[in-house]
Amino acid sequence: MDIATWISFIEENKVGLNLELEGRRVLEVKPNGSSIDIEIHDIDGLKTLRGELKKWKV
Secondary structure (H helix, E strand, O other): OOHHHHHHHHHHHOOOEEEEEOOEEEEEEEEEOOEEEEEEEOOOOOOEEEEEEEOOOO
16 A cells, blocks of 8 residues: 555544554554644654644645
8 A cells, every 4th residue: 555545544534543663653643633643753762753744735
């Protein structure tokens, strides 16, 4: 599955996605109104990158 398919699934079903590696959460994706929140954690849990994916209409 490609990223666009996962994003569509998250938007349509209002569900989140968590990815764990070696028992630690490294990726969180969850719907937040008209956008999707994304958090990326390093494996040691020391750094977190947060972002927001917004849908643009052209």
